[in-house]
Amino acid sequence: MKVIPVIDLKNGVVVHAKRGERENYQPIKSVLTTKADIYSVLNGFLQLHAFDTFYIADLDAITGQGRQHSLIEQVAKDFPKITFWVDAGYQKAQHFLPNYLPVLGSECFTDDNFYEILEFEKRFILSLDFGSKGEKLGSQNFFTQAELWSENVIVMTLNRVGSSQGVAIDLLTEFKRDYPKTNFIAAGGVRNCDDLAKLEKMGIEQVLVASALHSGAITKNNFIKF
DSSP states (O other): OEEEEEEEETEEEEOOOOOOOOOOOOOOOOOSSOOOHHHHHHHHHHHHHHEEEEEEEEEHHHTOOOHHHHHHHHHHHHHHSSEEEESSHHHHHHOOOOOEEEEGGGOOOOOTTTGGGGTTTTTTEEEEEEEETTTTTSHHHHHHHGGEEEEEEEEEEEEGSOSSSSSHHHHHHHHHHHHHSSSEEEEEESSHHHHHHHHHHTTOEEEEEHHHHTTTTOGGGGGTTO
């Protein structure tokens, strides 16, 4: 099981994401650091475990209120041995840093621009986004044209993010059944190591986690197993 820490950026500050209610996100409170800037949070995570991959959500870009691109790119330059999966909303194919991998979330694409993903030549991470009521967000083409998917696909259940509801086992099971050759990544709802064990048992090899790391529900000692 590979745990990928999540950093949610809003107005240059790391915030606590909860249920996709982005307008209400507040600066993170964490057992790992007393500060909410990206460098303090990232180094706090690295004290917990030698993570080699991080997921960064640029919430300003996702919500159309600016971009944190310069900050994120600088972080990527400062940590060249770490791979950063970056969700910056609608993104166009361009030259990215070697350790910057764009996340293309379905919620930020429409049917009109869906086929622009071909320009990335599969060098991206696809995120299949589900909303507050479990609805499929964005272009429905993302959910049906599996031949255009990236090798790794995130199943993002926004209504479970930061909610302590547990992971969407049924939904993940459905995807695993319908697309057995795809490597699905769980996102949203991980509460503790028991949830990680459940995911591992069903064949999910990677998971995005934030709240359970910041709260101390998953500790340094737990990574001896995972």
